[in-house]
Amino acid sequence: MSLVEKNAMEDAGLRLSEATAADFFALLKPRVMSLVVFTAFVGLIAAPVHIHPFLAVIAVLAIAIGAGASGALNMWYDADVDAVMTRTVSRPIPAGRIKPSEALVFGLILSAFAVMMLGVLVNWLAAALLAFTIFFYAVIYTMWLKRWTPQNIVIGGAAGAFPPVIGWAAATGSVSLESLLLFLIIFLWTPPHFWALALFKKDEYGRAGIPMMPNVAGIASTKRQIFAYTLIIFPVGVLPALLGYVSFGYGIVAAGLGAAFVWYGWSVLKMPEGDRKMKPAKALFGYSLLYLFAIFTAYLADVVVGRALALPGA
Missing domain, CATH: 1.10.357.140 (UbiA prenyltransferase)
Structure with a gap:
């Protein structure tokens, strides 16, 4: 043209x-x-x-x-x-x-x-x-x-x-219930993941007019809620093993990942409210991505290995 x-x-x-x-x-x-x-x-x-x-x-x-x-x-x-x-x-x-x-x-x-x-x-x-x-x-x-x-x-x-x-x-x-448990893991993971981001992007969300939790309820309340969700996701991540859908090998990995999530949540909870760098919130945000990938990788590996071991002659 x-x-x-x-x-x-x-x-x-x-x-x-x-x-x-x-x-x-x-x-x-x-x-x-x-x-x-x-x-x-x-x-x-x-x-x-x-x-x-x-x-x-x-x-x-x-x-x-x-x-x-x-x-x-x-x-x-x-x-x-x-x-x-x-x-x-x-x-x-x-x-x-x-x-x-x-x-x-x-x-x-x-x-x-x-x-x-x-x-x-x-x-x-x-x-x-x-x-x-x-x-x-x-x-x-x-x-x-x-x-x-x-x-x-x-x-x-x-x-x-x-x-x-x-x-x-x-x-x-x-x-099935098993698939709904996988749903629940992601559902409970989402708030601490995004609220950690919202903590160190608070000013930008404010300019955009988006009512994220730190802008509406304040930083202190958001930190408490983040920590509460990490406490909840810890047992939920282990629950598939307790119900027999996967092995306790997965359960051990999930417990370790969940414990680390709680630790990062605790770090955010104890973060000084005047901290402008918000390194604990940034660390939690980064770890949350690793957590979701790792726990689903562990689930997949457990299923695949379990089926391989169950094959005749394996």
């Missing part, structure tokens, strides 16, 4: 998109997607049935696309918030590389594609759960809870906790 034609289109209000493939990939929130895919994969493998490898790949791919679609819809709606926060200002929409309308259409198309692919090729229960998860994250959390209540992360955390349940449903066509 010539420069004259391009200028004519821009004058008519039809500005061409300058977005690259990398920009659209960034809309998918790939780092968040990686955790979603991993926890969904653990749920799928932990299910006590054999699923054909092709269907397993399709299920994980559909869940990944659905998670990416949620991220794109979140970035579309939250572009105004992202523009005033240093950690998000370089995202494609506030940076001007992608138009909001492009992100909206992109997210809607991916959402429909992911749900239909999972439903047609795997099963409709898993597809329905994926559709509900996308709706919950994009509408209930992003459009309502995030800007309305300091409990936004607590309630909205359900969206990020569904992937192992979806993975389990993809394999079995059902939901």
Whole structure:
């Protein structure tokens, strides 16, 4: 297209998109997607049935696309918030590389594609759960809870906790107590993870008008609640072993990871309120990412090793 034609289109209000493939990939929130895919994969493998490898790949791919679609819809709606926060200002929409309308259409198309692919090729229960998860994250959390209540992360955390349940449903066509325990681990992990971030990003959330817990209830209350959640997640992380879903080898690992989580929570609780560097909060935020990855890795390893040892002649 010539420069004259391009200028004519821009004058008519039809500005061409300058977005690259990398920009659209960034809309998918790939780092968040990686955790979603991993926890969904653990749920799928932990299910006590054999699923054909092709269907397993399709299920994980559909869940990944659905998670990416949620991220794109979140970035579309939250572009105004992202523009005033240093950690998000370089995202494609506030940076001007992608138009909001492009992100909206992109997210809607991916959402429909992911749900239909999972439903047609795997099963409709898993597809329905994926559709509900996308709706919950994009509408209930992003459009309502995030800007309305300091409990936004607590309630909205359900969206990020569904992937192992979806993975389990993809394999079995059902939901079980074991899959709901995996859901509960992520659900209880979410508040201390995000509130630690909110502590050292308090001023930015304030400028954006987001009612995060430190901005509404204060730093002292947030620190107490973070510590309380670490105390709760400690026994919940061990519970699958106590109920016999996995071995006590997993239980020992989970107990160690949970104890470290409590220690980091205690460090945050004892952090001086006037501490501007907030190193304990930053350390807890970093450790929380390690905790979720490690506990699901331990769960996956325990399931795989347990099945290998149960094979005849093994």
